[in-house]
Amino acid sequence: MTDVLHLVEENRFVIRHEGDEAVLAYRLFNNAGIEAIDFYSTFVPPAFRGQGFAEKLVRAGLKWAKERNFELHASCWYVAKFIR
Numbered sequence: 001m002t003d004v005l006h007l008v009e010e011n012r013f014v015i016r017h018e019g020d021e022a023v024l025a026y027r028l029f030n031n032a033g034i035e036a037i038d039f040y041s042t043f044v045p046p047a048f049r050g051q052g053f054a055e056k057l058v059r060a061g062l063k064w065a066k067e068r069n070f071e072l073h074a075s076c077w078y079v080a081k082f083i084r
Helices: 053-067 077-083
Strands: 005-007 012-017 020-031 034-043 071-074
Touching: 012 053, 020 053, 034 053, 034 077, 053 071, 053 077, 071 077
Parallel strands: 034 071
Antiparallel strands: 005 012, 012 020, 020 034
16 A cells, blocks of 8 residues: 655645545644644545555544644544544
């Protein structure tokens, strides 16, 4: 499996595989003076589902956010499973 790329300027983490992309998208915001992040979308192309792409993206995104002490939010149900 290919490495996770963080496209900071696009607010997303991606895995490029066989000409397609699996994506974890986020937005940064300020929550009452606290820097926060909302992971709002995870997408894996149908041909690559069930191979761990989404989990790899989410783990990379959460690691990055925690290293920066962001308050974590997940409007994406899949990411929410990891931060409960």
